Amino acid sequence: MSEATANLPDGFVEEVEARVGGRGFTTDPAEIEAHVTDFWRQIRGRSPLVLRPATTAEVAALMALCHRHRVPVVPQGGNTGLVGGGVPDESGRQVVLSLARLTRIRSVDREGETLTAEAGCVLADIQAAAREAGRYFPLSLGAEGSCRIGGNLATNAGGINVLRYGMARQLVLGLEVVLADGRVWDGLRALRKDNTGFDLKQLFIGSEGALGVITAAVLRLFPLPREIQTVWLAVPSPEAALALFARFRDALGELISSFELISGGGVAIALKNLEGVTAPLSGDHPWYVLAEVAWTFADGLEVLLEPVLEGAIEADLVLDGTLAQSEAQRQMLWAIRERQSEAMAPEGMVVRNDVSVPLDRIPLLLARAKELFERTIPGVRVLPFGHIGDGNLHYNLLQPPGMERAAFLAMKYGIQEGLCDIVAELGGSISAEHGIGRLKQGELARRKDPLELLLMREIKQALDPSGILNPGVIV
Amino acid sequence: MSEATANLPDGFVEEVEARVGGRGFTTDPAEIEAHVTDFWRQIRGRSPLVLRPATTAEVAALMALCHRHRVPVVPQGGNTGLVGGGVPDESGRQVVLSLARLTRIRSVDREGETLTAEAGCVLADIQAAAREAGRYFPLSLGAEGSCRIGGNLATNAGGINVLRYGMARQLVLGLEVVLADGRVWDGLRALRKDNTGFDLKQLFIGSEGALGVITAAVLRLFPLPREIQTVWLAVPSPEAALALFARFRDALGELISSFELISGGGVAIALKNLEGVTAPLSGDHPWYVLAEVAWTFADGLEVLLEPVLEGAIEADLVLDGTLAQSEAQRQMLWAIRERQSEAMAPEGMVVRNDVSVPLDRIPLLLARAKELFERTIPGVRVLPFGHIGDGNLHYNLLQPPGMERAAFLAMKYGIQEGLCDIVAELGGSISAEHGIGRLKQGELARRKDPLELLLMREIKQALDPSGILNPGVIV
Numbered sequence: 001m002s003e004a005t006a007n008l009p010d011g012f013v014e015e016v017e018a019r020v021g022g023r024g025f026t027t028d029p030a031e032i033e034a035h036v037t038d039f040w041r042q043i044r045g046r047s048p049l050v051l052r053p054a055t056t057a058e059v060a061a062l063m064a065l066c067h068r069h070r071v072p073v074v075p076q077g078g079n080t081g082l083v084g085g086g087v088p089d090e091s092g093r094q095v096v097l098s099l100a101r102l103t104r105i106r107s108v109d110r111e112g113e114t115l116t117a118e119a120g121c122v123l124a125d126i127q128a129a130a131r132e133a134g135r136y137f138p139l140s141l142g143a144e145g146s147c148r149i150g151g152n153l154a155t156n157a158g159g160i161n162v163l164r165y166g167m168a169r170q171l172v173l174g175l176e177v178v179l180a181d182g183r184v185w186d187g188l189r190a191l192r193k194d195n196t197g198f199d200l201k202q203l204f205i206g207s208e209g210a211l212g213v214i215t216a217a218v219l220r221l222f223p224l225p226r227e228i229q230t231v232w233l234a235v236p237s238p239e240a241a242l243a244l245f246a247r248f249r250d251a252l253g254e255l256i257s258s259f260e261l262i263s264g265g266g267v268a269i270a271l272k273n274l275e276g277v278t279a280p281l282s283g284d285h286p287w288y289v290l291a292e293v294a295w296t297f298a299d300g301l302e303v304l305l306e307p308v309l310e311g312a313i314e315a316d317l318v319l320d321g322t323l324a325q326s327e328a329q330r331q332m333l334w335a336i337r338e339r340q341s342e343a344m345a346p347e348g349m350v351v352r353n354d355v356s357v358p359l360d361r362i363p364l365l366l367a368r369a370k371e372l373f374e375r376t377i378p379g380v381r382v383l384p385f386g387h388i389g390d391g392n393l394h395y396n397l398l399q400p401p402g403m404e405r406a407a408f409l410a411m412k413y414g415i416q417e418g419l420c421d422i423v424a425e426l427g428g429s430i431s432a433e434h435g436i437g438r439l440k441q442g443e444l445a446r447r448k449d450p451l452e453l454l455l456m457r458e459i460k461q462a463l464d465p466s467g468i469l470n471p472g473v474i475v
Numbered sequence: 476m477s478e479a480t481a482n483l484p485d486g487f488v489e490e491v492e493a494r495v496g497g498r499g500f501t502t503d504p505a506e507i508e509a510h511v512t513d514f515w516r517q518i519r520g521r522s523p524l525v526l527r528p529a530t531t532a533e534v535a536a537l538m539a540l541c542h543r544h545r546v547p548v549v550p551q552g553g554n555t556g557l558v559g560g561g562v563p564d565e566s567g568r569q570v571v572l573s574l575a576r577l578t579r580i581r582s583v584d585r586e587g588e589t590l591t592a593e594a595g596c597v598l599a600d601i602q603a604a605a606r607e608a609g610r611y612f613p614l615s616l617g618a619e620g621s622c623r624i625g626g627n628l629a630t631n632a633g634g635i636n637v638l639r640y641g642m643a644r645q646l647v648l649g650l651e652v653v654l655a656d657g658r659v660w661d662g663l664r665a666l667r668k669d670n671t672g673f674d675l676k677q678l679f680i681g682s683e684g685a686l687g688v689i690t691a692a693v694l695r696l697f698p699l700p701r702e703i704q705t706v707w708l709a710v711p712s713p714e715a716a717l718a719l720f721a722r723f724r725d726a727l728g729e730l731i732s733s734f735e736l737i738s739g740g741g742v743a744i745a746l747k748n749l750e751g752v753t754a755p756l757s758g759d760h761p762w763y764v765l766a767e768v769a770w771t772f773a774d775g776l777e778v779l780l781e782p783v784l785e786g787a788i789e790a791d792l793v794l795d796g797t798l799a800q801s802e803a804q805r806q807m808l809w810a811i812r813e814r815q816s817e818a819m820a821p822e823g824m825v826v827r828n829d830v831s832v833p834l835d836r837i838p839l840l841l842a843r844a845k846e847l848f849e850r851t852i853p854g855v856r857v858l859p860f861g862h863i864g865d866g867n868l869h870y871n872l873l874q875p876p877g878m879e880r881a882a883f884l885a886m887k888y889g890i891q892e893g894l895c896d897i898v899a900e901l902g903g904s905i906s907a908e909h910g911i912g913r914l915k916q917g918e919l920a921r922r923k924d925p926l927e928l929l930l931m932r933e934i935k936q937a938l939d940p941s942g943i944l945n946p947g948v949i950v
Contacts, residue, residue: 111721112834112866134725156670167668170645185926192865193642193831193907195631195681196919197949198931202677206670223728246586250609253698253771254729296728297779304772356668359587390667391587432668444671451660456673458937463930474672 004029004048007093009069016051019061026050035096038087039080039143040341040352042409043438045088047074047096054101056118056176056184056215062097063213064182072471073097075209077119077151080143082352083437085208085473086151094471099150102215108133113221114173114190119150119214126219135221138165138257142338150214156206158433160292160338163389164257165222167433168205174218175201180211180464190218203459208435209470211463225294227301228257230324231309232333234285238363238388240317241289245359245389247317248291251308255301258292259389260337266383266396270336270343277335281320289388290337340385341396347381348399349408351415356392357428365393368422373397376418377411392432395419416443436474444474479504479523482568484544491526494536501525510571513562514555514618515816515827517884518913520563522549522571529576531593531651531659531690537572538688539657547943548572550684552594552626555618557827558912560683560948561626569946574625577690583608588696589648589665594625594689601694610696613640613732617813625689631681633908635767635813638864639732640697642908643680649693650676655686655939665693678934683910684945686938700769702776703732705805706784708796709760713838713863715792716764720834720864722792723766726783730776733767734864735812741858741871745811745818752810756795764863765812815860816871822856823874824883826890831867832903840868843897848872851893852886867907870894891918911949919949 005013005027016025026032027049036045051073053059066073072094076086088094102118105126109115110133117126123144130137139152141159151157153175157168165171174189187201204212235241241261248256264286271279295301302323312318324330336343344350357365370382379400386393397415399408420430420443436444445453453475460467460475480488480502491500501507502524511520526548528534541548547569551561563569577593580601584590585608592601598619605612614627616634626632628650632643640646649664662676679687710716716736723731739761746754770776777798787793799805811818819825832840845857854875861868872890874883895905895918911919920928928950935942935950 109833109835111717113724114833156674158668158670162668166641166645169674170641183926185930186924187927189904190833190902191831191904191907193633193637193862193867194904195633195906195908195910196904196915197911197923197927198682198686198934199631199644199677199680200927200930200934202674203934206674211673223724225728242586249588249698251771253700255770295730296726356666358584358665360584387668392668427665429664429666429669429671431670432666433670435670436672440671448672449661451658452662452672452675455660455675455938459673459675459678459934462933462937 004092007048008071012069012071013049015065016062019065020053020058024052024054024058026052035076035079035098036087038084043084043087045090046092047088047094048092049095051095051097052101056178059178059213059215060182060184063178063180066095066468067181067466070466070468071095072468074470075099075154075213077148077154078122078143078146080147081151081155081437082354082434083431083439085155085435085437089438089472097213099148099215105129106216109190110135112190115219115221116188116216117149117219118216119148121149123147123149123152130221131224134224136224137219137221139168139171149217153205153214153217154207154209155435158387158392160258160260160387162387163259164254169202171220172201172205172217173220175204175214176216177204177212177214180466180469188216188218208437208473210460210474211469223296226296226298228292228294229301229305230292230330230333231321232280233289233291233321234281234319235287235289235317236319238287238366241287241388242359242362244289244312244317247308247312252293252304255293255295256291256389257294258290260290260386261388262288262290262337262340262385263383264288265381266340266385267336269347270340273343273346274335274339277332280322280333283320285319290333337385344383344396344398349405351397351408351412353395353416353419354432354434355395355419355423355428355430356390356432357423357426359391361426361428362388362391362393365422365426365428369395369419372418372422373415379403416440420447438472441472441474479567482523483546487544487546488524490540491537494540495528495533499527499529499533501527510551510554510573511562513559514557518559518562520565521567522563522569523567524570526570526572527576531653534653534688534690535657535659538653538655541570541943542656542941545941545943546570547946549945550574550629550688552623552629553597553618553621555622556626556630556912557829557909558906558914560630560910560912564913564947572688574623574690580604581691584665585610587665590694590696591663591691592624592694593691594623596624598622598624598627605696606699609699611699612694612696614643614646624692628680628689628692629682629684630910633862633867635733635735635862637862638734639729644677646695647676647680647692648695650679650689651691652679652687652689655941655944663691663693683912683948685935685949686944698771701771701773703767703769704776704780705767705799705808706796707755707808708764709756709794710762710764710792711794713762713841716762716863717834717837719764719787719792722783722787727768727779730768730770731766731864732769733765735765735861736863737763737765737812737815737860738858739763740856741815741860742811744822745815748818748821749810749814752807755797755808758795760794765808812860819858819871819873824880826872826883826887828870828891828894829907829909830870830894830898830903830905831865831907832898832901834866836901836903837863837866837868840897840901840903844870844894847893847897848890854878891915895922913947916947916949
């Protein structure tokens with residue numbers, strides 16, 4: 001027995017092996033490493049064991065075992081989460097339950113517009129399977145090439161199409177869930193409407209693995225858009241971006257799929273550090289909007305879009321702009337937005353946050369946060385971007401030149417607290433789409449209505465009475 | 476003390492009066508009558524007392540009082556439910572908590588596209604308030620002139636726009652809920668994205684008053700459609716209707732708001748019994764489709780719709796059809812569909828049901844149910860209609876000529892059981908949008924996965940440990 005597995009009950013690893021065989025787990029520290037560190041390598045935990053079941057039945061057998069021995073379990077999908085909800089704590093007692101081997105797309109129903117996928121399916125593979133059937137699965141986010149649908153649902157993922165299609169929650173018709181004690185709830189219904197009692201699946205979606213382990217889901221598909229128009233617009237201010245959004249919404253309604261805001265500084269860094277990216281417009285501008293409209297018809301959308309843009313230019317809401325002329329150009333525009341965090345990496349350490357406020361308070365949030373951080377962290381670059389149409393901003397702060405990495409990283413919780421203070425004043429959310437995880441658990445405990453926290457604990461107690469599912473996350 | 480109030484604890488009515496005054500309750504049997512009988516007068520309960528609070532604080536005070544004395548409470552909105560979820564049982568011990576005096580629209584935010592309404596607001600009033608602000612609230616159903624939003628949310632109402640905008644659940648951003656013991660949870664957040672812990676509001680939506688009393692909600696609004704095209708089409712069969720739906724979906728995508736199926740027999744009865752309704756088409760046809768497409772532009776939709784209809788006619792999916800040429804004509808087409816139940820009333824007793832199946836199994840459902848009922852109830856008329864685009868049919872059976880009303884009504888549970896058997900075989904739901912209430916509680920207990928029932932009971936136990944909220948409904 002290695003030093004690490006000393007944290008496990010006697011004979012536990014052997015019992016695991018008896019259930020799932022040698023391929024179904026690892027105790028090798030080199031293999032474990034990737035499962036205990038988050039994507040940006042800012043959160044690091046310890047674990048003696050990574051469980052790797054390949055089927056729902058194996059997940060159930062392992063959960064029953066962990067439950068019997070009271071071994072705490074951290075469910076993990078693609079490990080692309082940004083708040084440490086999928087990595088173990090530093091105790092060395094939590095085992096990781098990777099869903100990465102449950103990768104079967106069980107069925108695709110083109111006419112019924114549903115797709116049934118196992119938790120470990122990579123999001124991009126689900127998008128591709130839908131497209132192959134002539135349908136569209138709209139969940140789309142930066143990590144789609146490696147995040148897994150189980151994690152997307154467990155965290156109620158957002159992304160760039162929320163405006164039109166909703167969060168991950170709204171894309172789910174049914175779930176299969178392994179409970180804390182290993183019982184399997186088969187809620188894999190493919191019905192648009194089903195009012196037969198409390199809607200249990202809603203509890204597991206967005207609960208970050210603290211109430212059950214999602215092993216499969218029935219997802220909603222949509223008609224495939226045939227024409228997509230992507231516009232890149234320079235705007236003078238966040239206020240102008242909001243006024244532009246109001247015009248878009250009024251004129252184009254639900255044809256708008258995305259409406260994103262990017263700071264001028266963030267765009268400059270993307271142009272500097274991302275390969276193959278060239279400036280969409282000449283000159284420097286303070287803010288940019290990236291918007292996308294789409295429909296099922298083959299053409300005609302540009303004609304509907306033009307008067308909206310012309311009106312906005314006349315009203316001084318837009319300084320300059322361009323329409324993507326090819327799929328390659330569209331991909332480049334999206335790269336500037338989607339790869340903001342990646343583009344900043346060569347410039348130094350980045351402290352990230354994810355918040356939302358009611359739409360009309362976005363300018364206040366931007367002004368107050370900029371003032372606070374520039375005053376308290378001299379030389380810091382404040383580079384927010386995000387889904388302004390949802391009131392959701394990702395708040396990246398870039399390490400000041402000359403400051404030590406470790407010193408800046410140590411400010412992480414202070415920065416989070418300052419931003420959360422502002423968001424709370426503005427009636428917003430301290431986590432719009434990334435969740436709570438380990439990173440914001442303290443903020444949640446401090447700021448949430450005590451009655452709401454109590455209700456959450458009661459729900460947790462009802463579904464995971466021995467508290468073995470993702471301890472330290474959310475409650 | 477009247478005989479009826481003898482079922483209440485000593486001094487209870489006086490304690491009620493001390494909290495809400497004389498207007499805040501009634502023990503008058505004549506006034507109580509309307510609160511203990513359902514809309515179609517098929518379900519009748521008894522109650523000694525109807526509580527009529529006017530504010531959230533009064534609801535809270537009354538729930539605290541009921542909790543202290545363990546008095547069971549039946550929350551009630553507009554009392555338009557179809558499964559008896561809002562009327563008391565026959566014990567005479569349950570008091571009705573009417574939300575009908577909480578009628579304030581607290582705010583409308585045009586830019587943020589939200590509206591905050593109290594539970595007692597009539598749905599049509601909310602639709603009107605949204606429209607006045609240049610926005611659209613899409614929840615729409617036959618009872619919209621008298622149903623109340625609290626009830627709509629407590630039952631996760633569906634209606635005619637689910638295809639495009641989702642069920643009531645998808646239209647809610649935040650809730651205010653009075654818990655079983657009178658504590659008030661203020662979850663009235665107006666955020667599009669908020670991933671801060673378990674999404675508690677999902678528990679209360681669709682729980683039919685068994686987990687808490689919804690007193691107010693933040694609702695989502697949408698851009699106002701400027702052009703609406705309504706088509707009435709005769710189709711040869713349910714299979715043709717489904718093939719037509721697939722073509723609509725493919726060509727027009729999310730511009731489709733409604734896609735309804737009505738039986739030829741149901742249309743004939745509507746033409747016979749509804750005043751001011753004339754035949755949209757000449758001749759009799761076996762089935763009809765009523766579909767609506769809409770968008771934010773002022774015109775141009777007809778041009779996009781035409782090729783879809785022409786193609787469907789060429790493919791023999793459509794026998795004949797007409798486009799509404801005026802709002803009056805549109806209203807008339809909708810009356811034929813929305814007033815199906817009303818039109819059948821003069822013909823005799825109607826036994827209603829509401830079920831859903833995966834889309835492709837609708838023809839099987841129709842065939843099997845028709846065969847079963849025509850075989851077992853000679854002379855019965857089987858007149859289904861509903862939201863075929865959602866896989867949801869309302870299953871009306873009309874009393875055979877010559878059979879006694881009471882004899883037919885007594886068959887209600889047998890009919891329900893037969894239909895539920897077929898639905899279960901086809902992987903469907905025994906309640907698509909009407910809920911469980913008292914009428915389907917037995918079916919739920921018999922048919923639901925025992926694990927799912929157990930989880931529901933555990934949730935109920937966590938939120939309403941003394942079991943005073945709507946006992947006998949769902950769990």
